[in-house]
Amino acid sequence: MDEDERYVDEFGFPLPRFKPLDPEKRGRHETFASAAKAALTELTTVHDPFFDSLADVWRKLFPRLPIRPGRFDDGKIVLYVKNAPTSFAMRPQLPRIKRALSALPNAPRRIDLRLEIHA
DSSP states (O other): OOTGGGGBOTTSOBOOOOOOOOTTTSOSOSSHHHHHHHHHHHHHSOOOHHHHHHHHHHHHHOSSOSOEEEEEETTEEEEEESSHHHHHHHGGGHHHHHHHHHTSTTOOSSOEEEEEEOO
16 A cells, blocks of 8 residues: 555545644644643633732631632622531621622622632
8 A cells, every 4th residue: 555545535535634734824822732721711711800809809808708709700709618508607798798899999880799619
């Protein structure tokens, strides 16, 4: 079997052969791994300035609460707790947390908090 016979189908028609593009024509990523990493980073990174500032000042605002900001999802701030009893104990604290967050600069007009168990 010579070189050209490997690239034909059972009827003798030539199969399409993959020819990699030149690095200049491929785009901004040189490898699939770098493209996948950039895509996942872009998907999982929160692009909200208020949430970014919230993550920076959270421990100053609430040093003793076993809650941490987790993600910003469709206008809702999802707060992570370690287990269900902690979630149950922190539920009455949500109005106080909401008032404190509303007083921050650049706070949105409406703040919606959710608790999620995330160990």
